[in-house]
Amino acid sequence: MTSTPAAATGSNAGGRRVFLVVALLVAASALGFVAFGNIGENLVYYWDVGQLHDAGDKAVGATIRLGGVVKEGSVDWQPDDNHLEFIVTDGDREVPVECSGAPPQMFREGIGVVVEGTMTSGGVFTSERLMVKHSNEYKAPEEGMSADDRKELYRTVEDL
Amino acid sequence: MISILGRGAVLLALAACSVGTVTGAIAAMRGSDKALRITRTAGWVFGLALVGATLLMEYALLTHDFSVSYVAEVGSRSTPVWVTIVSLWSSLNGSILLWGFVLGLAVIGLVETTRDRYPYQTPWALSVAMGVGVFFTFLIAGVANPFEAVSPVPADGPGANPLLQNHILMVVHPPMLYLGYVGMTVPFAMGAAALLAGRLDAAWTRLIRRWMLIPWGFLTVGVILGGWWSYEVLGWGGWWAWDPVENASFLPWLTATAFLHSAMVMERKDQLKGWTLSLVLATFLLTLLGTFMTRSGVFNSVHSFTQSPIGPVFLGFLAVATAFSVLLLAFRLDSLGGGSRPLAAGVSRDTAFLANNLLFSAFTFMVLLGTVYPLLNEAVTETQISVGQPYFDRMGAPLGVAILFLMGVGPALPWGTGSLGSAARSLAVPGAFGMLVVIGSVLGGIHAPWALATFGFGAFALGTTIREVFAPALARSKALGETLGRSMVTVMSRSRRRYGGYIVHVGVISIAVAHAAAIAYQVKEPVTFVKDTPREVLGYEVTYLGAEWEDQPHRKSHKAKLRVLEDGRELGVFEPRLNYYKKMGTPIGTPVVRSGLTEDLYFSLINIDEGAGTASLDVMLHPLVWWLWFGGALMMGGTLVAGWPSRKKSPATKPATASAAK
Numbered sequence: 001m002t003s004t005p006a007a008a009t010g011s012n013a014g015g016r017r018v019f020l021v022v023a024l025l026v027a028a029s030a031l032g033f034v035a036f037g038n039i040g041e042n043l044v045y046y047w048d049v050g051q052l053h054d055a056g057d058k059a060v061g062a063t064i065r066l067g068g069v070v071k072e073g074s075v076d077w078q079p080d081d082n083h084l085e086f087i088v089t090d091g092d093r094e095v096p097v098e099c100s101g102a103p104p105q106m107f108r109e110g111i112g113v114v115v116e117g118t119m120t121s122g123g124v125f126t127s128e129r130l131m132v133k134h135s136n137e138y139k140a141p142e143e144g145m146s147a148d149d150r151k152e153l154y155r156t157v158e159d160l
Numbered sequence: 161m162i163s164i165l166g167r168g169a170v171l172l173a174l175a176a177c178s179v180g181t182v183t184g185a186i187a188a189m190r191g192s193d194k195a196l197r198i199t200r201t202a203g204w205v206f207g208l209a210l211v212g213a214t215l216l217m218e219y220a221l222l223t224h225d226f227s228v229s230y231v232a233e234v235g236s237r238s239t240p241v242w243v244t245i246v247s248l249w250s251s252l253n254g255s256i257l258l259w260g261f262v263l264g265l266a267v268i269g270l271v272e273t274t275r276d277r278y279p280y281q282t283p284w285a286l287s288v289a290m291g292v293g294v295f296f297t298f299l300i301a302g303v304a305n306p307f308e309a310v311s312p313v314p315a316d317g318p319g320a321n322p323l324l325q326n327h328i329l330m331v332v333h334p335p336m337l338y339l340g341y342v343g344m345t346v347p348f349a350m351g352a353a354a355l356l357a358g359r360l361d362a363a364w365t366r367l368i369r370r371w372m373l374i375p376w377g378f379l380t381v382g383v384i385l386g387g388w389w390s391y392e393v394l395g396w397g398g399w400w401a402w403d404p405v406e407n408a409s410f411l412p413w414l415t416a417t418a419f420l421h422s423a424m425v426m427e428r429k430d431q432l433k434g435w436t437l438s439l440v441l442a443t444f445l446l447t448l449l450g451t452f453m454t455r456s457g458v459f460n461s462v463h464s465f466t467q468s469p470i471g472p473v474f475l476g477f478l479a480v481a482t483a484f485s486v487l488l489l490a491f492r493l494d495s496l497g498g499g500s501r502p503l504a505a506g507v508s509r510d511t512a513f514l515a516n517n518l519l520f521s522a523f524t525f526m527v528l529l530g531t532v533y534p535l536l537n538e539a540v541t542e543t544q545i546s547v548g549q550p551y552f553d554r555m556g557a558p559l560g561v562a563i564l565f566l567m568g569v570g571p572a573l574p575w576g577t578g579s580l581g582s583a584a585r586s587l588a589v590p591g592a593f594g595m596l597v598v599i600g601s602v603l604g605g606i607h608a609p610w611a612l613a614t615f616g617f618g619a620f621a622l623g624t625t626i627r628e629v630f631a632p633a634l635a636r637s638k639a640l641g642e643t644l645g646r647s648m649v650t651v652m653s654r655s656r657r658r659y660g661g662y663i664v665h666v667g668v669i670s671i672a673v674a675h676a677a678a679i680a681y682q683v684k685e686p687v688t689f690v691k692d693t694p695r696e697v698l699g700y701e702v703t704y705l706g707a708e709w710e711d712q713p714h715r716k717s718h719k720a721k722l723r724v725l726e727d728g729r730e731l732g733v734f735e736p737r738l739n740y741y742k743k744m745g746t747p748i749g750t751p752v753v754r755s756g757l758t759e760d761l762y763f764s765l766i767n768i769d770e771g772a773g774t775a776s777l778d779v780m781l782h783p784l785v786w787w788l789w790f791g792g793a794l795m796m797g798g799t800l801v802a803g804w805p806s807r808k809k810s811p812a813t814k815p816a817t818a819s820a821a822k
Contacts, residue, residue: 024518031522035529035555042551046544063548079688079774101686102776105738105767106746132746 044116049090052119059119066095066117066125067133072109077102088113088125097125106132163228166216166307170300173209173264176202177293184287188280188357199286203271206293210264214248214257217306221247227313230254230306236319238713238742243325249334250320252470253306258335259451260300262342263293270346273367281364284353285346292345295477303469319714322741326748329389336382337409341447343375344412347419348444351437355488358495360426360433368440369423370803376416377799383409384671384792395749395764397684397780399788400675402552407531408450411524415443418520425513428575431503434493435517441485446524448478453531507578512570519563526555553679557610561617564672567665568594568621571628590623606680614676618669625662625669652801660802667794674787684780686766689722691773700761701725704775705733707768716740718747720765720775724754736765736777759783 044063045055052059052066068088076085084099086109097115107113107130117127180202187195220228221244224237234247234254249255267289274282300306324330350368354360386406387399400406419439426436452474503510530547537545572586597619598612606612630648637647652659687697689704696702705721719737723730731754738747751764762780769775 027518028525031525032529035526038551038554039530039533039547042548042554044546044548046546065546079690079772079776082686082688082776101778102688102766104746107767 049088049093049095052095052125053093060121061118063116063118064125065114066097066127067112067114068095070107070109070111070113075103075109084130088115095125096123097127099127099130101128101130104130104132161227162216162220162225163307163309166213166220166228167301167305169209169213169216170260170297170305170307173206173213173260174294174297174301176205176209177267177290177297180206180290181287181294184283184285184290188283188287191279196283196286199283199290200271200275203267203286203290206290206297207264207268207271210260210297213300213307214261217254217257218245218248221245224317226315226317227310228306229308229310230257232310232314232317234320235317236714236742237316239319239325240714242328242331243320243714246324246331246334247320249338250324253300253304255334255338256296256299256304256470257306258338259342260293260296262335262338263296263345266343266346267293270349270371273371278364278367280357280359281350281353284356285349288352288356289345289349292349292481299470299473303473319742322715322739322748323393325714325741326739326750327389327393329385329392333382333385333389336378336385338382340375340377340379340382340409341412341451343371343378344416344444344447346375347372347440351440352485352488354496355437355492358492360437360496362427365423365427369420369427372416372419372423372440372443373799373803376413376420377796377803379409379413379416380795380799381792383413384789384795388789388792391785392753393748393750395751395778397682397751397762397764397778397782399785402530402547402549404531404534404546405450405454407527408446408453411527411531412443412446412450414520414524414527415439415446418517418524419443421513421516421520425503425510429503429510433496434489437493438489439517441489445478445482445485448474448481452478504576504578507573507580507583509570509573509575509578512566512573516563516566516570519559519566523556523559523563526559527552530555557613557676560672561610561613564614564617564621564669567668568617568624571662571665572624586627587624590620590627593623594618594620608680611676611680614672618673622666622669625665629659629662656804657802660798660800663798663801664795665798667791667796667798670787670791670794674784674791677784678782678788682780682782684778686776686778688774688776689720691775697779698761698781699726700731700779701728702779706773707770707775708735710737714742717750718768720768720777722763722775722777724761734763736763738765738768755786757786760785 042063044065045051046065046067047055047059049066049068052064055062066088068090071087071089071094074085074087078084079102082101084101084103086097086099088095088097097117099115099117112133114131114133115125115127116129116131117125119125180199183195183202184199186192187199217228217230219225220231221235222241224231224235226232226235230251230253234251235244239247247254249258267286270285270289274285319325347368350364350371354364354368383406386409390401391397391399416439419436422432422436422439425432452471503514505511530551534544534546537543568590569583569587572590573583594616598616601612601615606615629652633644633647633651636642636651637644640647642650683698685698687695687702689695689702691704691706694701694703701724703723703725705723708719708721710717710719717737717739719735722734722736724732724734734752734754736752737750739750740747749765751762753763754761760780760782762778762782764778764780766776766778
């Protein structure tokens, strides 16, 4: 485009308008395409232990917020190299979790937690973010649970 | 007693704005002066009643009158006075009351600025604004009633949400956002009035612009203060997480910013009327969407209150307001008539403004999509997901850099027809400056592509802005032999709107550069310290000296004392803490931030184990964070320069006196 004034008249202006509309539509759909693609690659899944198991290989490399309970007797905390290992359970199935960083003050066995991270192909959940849930009472997610109740499972202290 | 008085005030407000909505419409359709007078009175009664109701609630909070339901919900005898005052916006019903308070003030402001002027649009504007008032007072009187009588009266209350009590910034952040959100009602009413009356002249356009600028400024400050609060309190070391509720405040900011630019085209060229008015209407609708998302509990977020019946009501109002806006645009837009002065194509400021609007629209679309996608997905598949931060960062970075580029080009271009050659001449120096900054950054070891792009285009935009600010003053001081400072003052005071805008631009550049640097170069090291054993962390020598408890009436704090040395020189003893609040099982941290011009040293306490003599912390370095807050201050200052009312009331006389002075 050079510096021609837009005061052009007649069919020229009409053609120009059509051209502009088409250009805008192309740009908008390109943006939409890129945006949707990008969203697809950057989803965070809110899963419990069962859903994580059911997802299988789909969980490897995906970003997941895993909700569950810290299994009694499973916590292994190495303060020297800041390495934390424990098992998250829903009372039935289990996932081993490795965390870099220290456990929050309220962290203990039997408490509800949400860990954000991903599954490795070795079957270990690696996380850099560990959140402790409001209450110590943790209800395992059940079949037929309402979406709101399920959401409540992921509500953590940080979410307040 | 206060329950009854408060409820009476709210019902009075409801009656007043219902009357005003109807009489305003009658005044507009019949041209009746009497109806207009009644509407104005109704506006005042509405505003004063809501201000009164809010003051009554504050009084009830301060006197610990637990017979009022809201006080029983959030009040406490043990909290400090400032916490008691800000408890007004610590929970749903109180914050809706605060919303009403601001709306009351806005309606009074609208009544007074339009008194005896703009005869065609004013009655409609008052009618629409009070129509919005009907909805909100209906909420305050009904589902969100904070004035219910409680019996038996409890002796004490639980206190406000601990996150609010944890930092003084909570005093200002929410009211600023409310002033921004609610203030958008006024431009909405004005835009709708232009369509209803079928008239949009330059004077009305300027009025909308001014009334958009005010809430825009508050929104800007509110968003930045929210980021600051997050940084100072939440302990994760960030200020922006693309949390749905943060996005909800950012969306109307984006469309309002687009409006502030396209309004200049509308005012000057009488073009883009439909588009510009769409932005005004959309901004208000996005504030409603934002409030719905914040207050209905559809998202898990720092900001969401508990599940509330207010959600569906809000969604209903949002639907009505959207339908109203779309119908208005569809059926009334033609009545405004087309512009007589066509836009120029090619290398002109017109084109730059168009591109600006396209970029801001794309940004809005991108954020909106990422924000509502999880909701849509959940509705369809019943699985819970969220859209991760990388989506927003990846989409936002190119758009943000393109906006910086335009910011460097636009102000240097002339309105109408410009030539590529003259544009290149005026952009050569800023362009070279940008290149130099990029080269310098690469030599300095910065290789992150988006950081480099932001630095380069930021420097470019800064160069253009400085040139545009100083060139006219330099020319004047040369021509008249004045000092440069004197010329600056004269030139700037003559077009404060433009220079205010440039100051805002510099603020935006500062924020963009700081944000890009911090994203690319922040470092975090989790460390578990053993008592009295010095550790080398991120170039500092840190010794944990032990823990200490501090008792306050409303909380207990567990502090970790850390001595920090830089190159053997002691920086001081820092005390990050964990705060334990009544009725709250888990502690909330208060990190310690040592702020500097080039980087912040940040200590976030994770746990203290006194038995083992250890304390675990996240130690972080955040580059250039100070420049975020500085940029925010510049944006606020620039908005004040641009929007401060002129001393001379009548704008018509101003150019005449200015030219007489020459």
